[in-house]
Amino acid sequence: MTYDIVFVAASALAIASALGVVLSVNPFYSALSLIMHLVSLATMYLLLQADFLAAAQVIVYAGAVMIMFLFVIAYLGNRADEPTRDIPLWQLGAAVVAGAAVVIEIVVAVASQAFGPGKTVTDQFGNPSLVANSFFSRYLLGFEATSILLLVAAVGAVVLGSKRPSPRVDQPDDFPAPRPQPELELQAAVMGAETAFPVHHMPRKDEDGG
């Protein structure tokens, strides 16, 4: 009985907060709804007696990942744009049709038990020892490859985010190519961001070449 009440409450909260994520105009509210959503999912993990997964869900997703989301939103500026403002009607229509097709597919799949009767899990499902076992045996390579993936992403972020490291080396036969001088404003326009700081237009010292 208690189980059912908690399950229904958690599911309702999960659906409501998922709707909140996509329907909020303000990205901050979207992010906060997402936290709510992740916490209700963690509750469902608890109901499945996967306590370690529930804890990891809260710590990693609702904690670390969401903090990063909020940082990004704060950094890019709190833009309360109407998300569907500039989208042509046919694209909206196509999106609705595609979304409806997926919903129908899921309903049909669930109704016809297309996923089969489901697997029974052992008592130990989701306990740290089993998680560790799958990380360090069956999915060892994937686990390690993911760490490389994160490293590459971090290096990439540094490359894109850092300023030019040093004046460029002048080679005797380097053509001083007249390249367009993008300014911060233009870059920001490309990235779709609004700069919250004043933009100074300064010619680059290293551009006059050899």
Place this chain on the structure above:
Amino acid sequence: MITLTVTTVPVSWSAIAPEIVLLSCACVLLTCAIFLPARLAHPVGAAVAAGAFAAAMVAPIAQWHDAPRTAFDDTLRIDAFGNGARLLIFAAGLLAVVVAWGMPHLFDRAVEYHALLLAAAAGMSLLAVSNSLVIAFIALELFSIALYVLVAIDVDALPGLEGALKYLIVGSVGAAFLLYGSALVYGATGQFEFDLIAQSIRHGDAHGGVLLLGVAMIIVGLGFKANSAPFHMWTPDAYEGAPTPVTAFMSAATKTVALVLAFRVLVAAFGEDSAIWQDAVGALAVASFAVGNLAALRQANVKRMLAYSTIGHTGFLFTAVAVHTQAAARAMFYYLAIYSLMNIGAFALVAIRERELGRPVLIDDFRGYAYRRPLLALSMVVFMLSLAGLPPMGGFIAKITIWSSAVDGGQTYLAIVGVAATLVGLGYYLKIPFALVDRDVPIPESPYRPAFAVTSATVLATAVAVMVLGIIPGPLLDLAQTASASLIGR
């Protein structure tokens, strides 16, 4: 009392030797960069990267004739099919290092350029031998993220930023499709490994509707990466905006790895059910033929034209996937090798012309070029004739083998559409050879620039290779035969 029992998996170092070499060299390079004076950054970066690519080739060559084996609990399958793809990727990486030599825009990002190139190649190499949807997705993201950054590595160039942003967004959508499809296939079969998926389907354990949707989404995800129409939207902008060496690498290596993965996953995992995906892949091939060739006719910018032409070439490669016989796999391998060579050569030549002009290269910029740089112009003619599929170039044999495998495999309509696409292709590929010999343009002074020597030598070498492999295709076809036989025994 908790008892800790961790069943370890045997680590097969030889299976992932190329990735280890590439990634450790990338890490060493990034670490050393802190201590390197700026003027040494490019030489050291290029030397380490070239050495890493050469060293990474050792394991695939040494394992070439070995029987296929699985490693890491069945998540990797080391066979000549994957090793052949690895060799193509490393060769493309090596050429990308050489083409970038002396690129003025890369000087202050030289270390990052080479490190990310190594990381991208490592991801591609892992993808080429992956036998599991999990590894395939992680490897795909690994090389994609490295490429997103490489496209924008010249952070001052707006076209690069625009191209990278579009590539990032569209590429992420493609990856999401692949991931969702993989999840559905897992839901339907309970397996990630390709051979186990096939086993589950054979035993009738799989659930039709979910499996069908999963396969469809996987094909869509692969279509994004293989720049197949209608998922090609990012290609022209990313290819045009990226620094030309990156474009050369992307066009050759990404295509190779996407096609090899498509062939492997569709044949190894869903080979028994080929009826459900054959026509879909055929339709993508036809769409790519149409969009790529018709759009390329209208381009004035050479890089954009070549970008649309790669979409057209996806049509030929997807033809081979749709046919999926051993002969088709062999044809696809030969095609990928020739395609990589001629595309890298053509982009290297564009890179040279870009540096001469200091701006993006239009087709008109090649007018009269034959009277200024006869050897380079001759190479360009070789590349264009080969891309168009005219004898005696490699591109001709490549197309013939694809068509003959399509006719033998009962997909004659794809061969017919391919012939029509080739005829349309003549319309834009031949623009450049005609422009090269245009006498009506005043020929400006052009002193010899030693900085172009390395890139020019690459262009000449690839041109010679494209021609020689077209006249004597036997050895390469034999290698392609070994590679295809290791995947399909038909």
